[in-house]
Amino acid sequence: ETGVTQTPRHLVMGMTNKKSLKCEQHLGHNAMYWYKQSAKKPLELMFVYNFKEQTENNSVPSRFSPECPNSSHLFLHLHTLQPEDSALYLCASSQETSATSSYNEQFFGPGTRLTVL
Amino acid sequence: AQKVTQAQTEISVVEKEDVTLDCVYETRDTTYYLFWYKQPPSGELVFLIRRNSFDEQNEISGRYSWNFQKSTSSFNFTITASQVVDSAVYFCALSDSTTGANSKLTFGKGITLSVRP
Secondary structure, eight states: OOSEEEEOSEEEEOTTOEEEEEEEEOSOOSEEEEEEEOTTSOOEEEEEEETTEEEEEOSOOTTEEEEEEETTEEEEEEESOOGGGOEEEEEEEEOOOSSSOOOOOOEEOOOEEEEEO | OOEEEOOOOEEEEETTOOEEEOOEEEOSOSSEEEEEEEEOTTOOOEEEEEEETTOOOOEEETTEEEEEEGGGTEEEEEESSOOGGGOEEEEEEEEEGGGOSSOOOEEOOOEEEEEEO
């Protein structure tokens, strides 16, 4: 496997279900991100992890729960979602070079297309 | 606050035509980076280019070229002799120091390019 992979590619779930999205990066990067892409909206940053530590939670509802066990893996645990949460969820990674701002490009996975019924 | 505006929402051209995708940005920082990403129907965002604010040289890569003009805060992308495979959504993004640590990107809404045979 190369680059950033995401599973599953498609997911349909009911509002009472619990599911998880998985992201794995094979690039040796130290930062990982979750984005939400809804129709007709810009990409919305949800969470940022830097060296396994969460450094950003962009006011995301608690029904989305991220987990980063190591620098290569990132999960997004989902429970009691709403239909408006239906979207493409994209994972990305980058190589951060310092504790202060960095400007390195992010590499994206193919996304998980989530439909909440 | 940083902002990226892609005023064009959808563009349709015939194969072999040249097409320019516009991007205008706002930032108070003197150090920042600009990016273009391509999102084909498969969903994955593909990194195309990163330019820093101190390098205003235009860049050409095959059929792709970028025109960075600080005076107008624009970073436009031109595809020469477009091909059907260029059909995708194209995103312009900005990263500056006000976004804090990590390569946090502010994306525009994207431009849907359709190239007809």
